[in-house]
Amino acid sequence: MLNQSCIMCKQRSSAVLCVTCSKDIVISIKSPPSPSHPLLVDMQTIVAANNITVLGWYQWPIDTLIHLIKFKQRVGFCRLLSHGFIRYALPTHDLPSVIIPMPSSWWKSMCRGYNTPSILSQMLGKKLNIPLLNNYLKVGLTATSQHHLSRTKRIDKHHGFYCSSNKPRLTHVALVDDVITTGSTMRSAIKALRQYNPDLRISVWCMGMTSLDGINPSSLT
Numbered sequence: 001m002l003n004q005s006c007i008m009c010k011q012r013s014s015a016v017l018c019v020t021c022s023k024d025i026v027i028s029i030k031s032p033p034s035p036s037h038p039l040l041v042d043m044q045t046i047v048a049a050n051n052i053t054v055l056g057w058y059q060w061p062i063d064t065l066i067h068l069i070k071f072k073q074r075v076g077f078c079r080l081l082s083h084g085f086i087r088y089a090l091p092t093h094d095l096p097s098v099i100i101p102m103p104s105s106w107w108k109s110m111c112r113g114y115n116t117p118s119i120l121s122q123m124l125g126k127k128l129n130i131p132l133l134n135n136y137l138k139v140g141l142t143a144t145s146q147h148h149l150s151r152t153k154r155i156d157k158h159h160g161f162y163c164s165s166n167k168p169r170l171t172h173v174a175l176v177d178d179v180i181t182t183g184s185t186m187r188s189a190i191k192a193l194r195q196y197n198p199d200l201r202i203s204v205w206c207m208g209m210t211s212l213d214g215i216n217p218s219s220l221t
């Protein structure tokens with residue numbers, strides 16, 4: 001076991017996570033950004049959500065955890081993030097009646113075999129006893145990967161979201177995503193959700209948020 005290395009920092013460790021990384025994760029998860037943080041208030045306006053709850057900034061160690069989940073099949077870390085989100089970030093009052101995972105395009109799910117927001121939503125729903133609304137919000141075949149696009153192009157892109165023809169009666173939903181960057185994808189998803197339900201209250205639940213334009217989030221607190 002001694003030649004094993006920590007999955008996050010690659011230093012020698014007898015456990016999957018070394019003591020230092022474990023401590024960093026606990027510190028980060030226990031200190032989510034306040035909903036009144038200027039960057040969260042800005043993002044709330046950009047995406048037109050009723051409120052946004054974020055577990056942490058998309059920086060060490062949250063960024064590495066999310067990368068391991070999305071690209072290294074370490075989906076077990078979803079439990080750590082979702083339970084930390086409920087315990088330290090989520091206000092307990094005014095919970096939504098359903099949870100909607102941010103859908104991914106069919107080919108992305110095919111490549112990865114799973115959709116991270118769906119796994120996070122399942123864990124959040126189970127812990128909070130809130131049902132999931134799967135296959136309601138969908139993404140069309142025209143949506144493409146954003147990895148290679150610049151920030152400006154991402155904002156301008158049409159994301160091809162739509163809702164299924166089966167329209168349930170909804171008043172307040174939580175839209176769950178792993179990372180929010182420019183907010184453009186989220187804004188399109190929210191627009192689609194409100195198309196037939198303009199008064200729908202939408203809470204955005206997100207595990208990591210990048211600071212717009214490279215601003216250090218701590219400098220604004």
Ligand SMILES: [Zn+2]
Pocket residue numbers: 006007008009010011017018019020021022
């Ligand atoms: Zn480590």
